[in-house]
Structure formats: structure tokens, C-alpha cells
Amino acid sequence: MDVNQARQELAEHNRKGTPVLCSATIYWSVMFGLSFFIESASLLALIYLYGTGLLLPLGLLIAKVMKIEMYRKINPLSGLSGLIASTPAFMAPLTAYIYLTDPAAMPFAMAIITGAHFFPFAWLYQSKSFVFSPLIMMAASLVSIFTFPDMQFLIIPIFMIVSLVGMVVWALSEQKERSELKRMA
DSSP, X not given: OOHHHHHHHHHHHTGGGHHHHHHHHHHHHHHHHHTTTXXXXXXXXXXXXXXXXXXXXXXXXXXXXXXXXXXXXXXXXXXXXXXXXXXGGGXXXXXHHHHHHOGGGHHHHHHHHHHHHHHHHHHHTTOTHHHHHHHHHHHHHHHHHHHOGGGHHHHHHHHHHHHHHHHHHHHHHHHHHHHHHHHHO
């Protein structure tokens, strides 16, 4: 199996990671909802930090329900996929610093880290959705922190939810299109 075949096979079997994208959508939806009930920026930022620990387990649970095999042992790129997916964890020192210095900036930081970590998946899954959706996430977050600095716990999650839902729909439509082309060939 060459690299391109491995990329196509991985994207096909894990449906371009859509279970984890769905998990992220749930995370941002919960964060949005909590912003109506929790007034303390420090507490909400702390929930943002610890909540990220649930993303992968929730994504794997969603994959199991959807009968999607996220990590195929026979595919040599499965390990790369896992490594790319884990890169936000390496930002823990940065997010801890942001929590300690400006908890209200946590949604912005998480949105930028989330968006940036999707770019390598664009190559891995041969997907434009993993380029343009993260660019929208990051640009919208950047604009919002300057225009509505006091509303980050409300505005950023909305941008993230819309971007992630768009990303899932786009990635699945790319996958469907590729499957149809494969059947015709």
C-alpha cells in the first residue's frame, strides 16, 4: 500500500475523523450552554481546560455507536493520525498560562489551538474542509476578540459550532463524492 492509498483508506474507514469532530461540536455546545449559568470567568475557563480531556473518549464512543473504526492497525498512517490528533495536548503549558493570566481569553486560545491542529489532517485526508473551516474558525475568533472582548464565552463557541458542523458536512460530502467516483471507476 503506497502513501496515497493509505491516506484514502484511512479517510474512508474513519470517515475523515467525523466522530471526533462531532465530539468537538458537543464540547463547544456544552461550553456555550454553561456560559449562561456560570458567571465566573475563572471557573468557566477551568471547565474549558478540563473538558478537553473528554474530547477523545467521547469521539471514540461516537465512533463505536456509528460503527466507525478510528484507528486501523493495518494502516501505517493510523499512528500519524493519532499523533496529529494529540497535538493540542502539547499546548497545555500555554493554556495553563492563559488560565492564570487571562481566563476570559481561554475560548480564544482553545479555538486557535483547535483550528491550527486541523491543518495536517487536510493533507492526511486529502480534504479542503480541513483547510477552510479552520481558517474560518481562527479568523472569526481573532476578529471577535478585538470587537467583543467581553463576550468570548458566548461568541467563540458559536463560531466553533458553526465551523465544526460545516466541517463535518463538507468532509462527509467529500467522502461520499470520492466513494461515488470509486464505484464508477
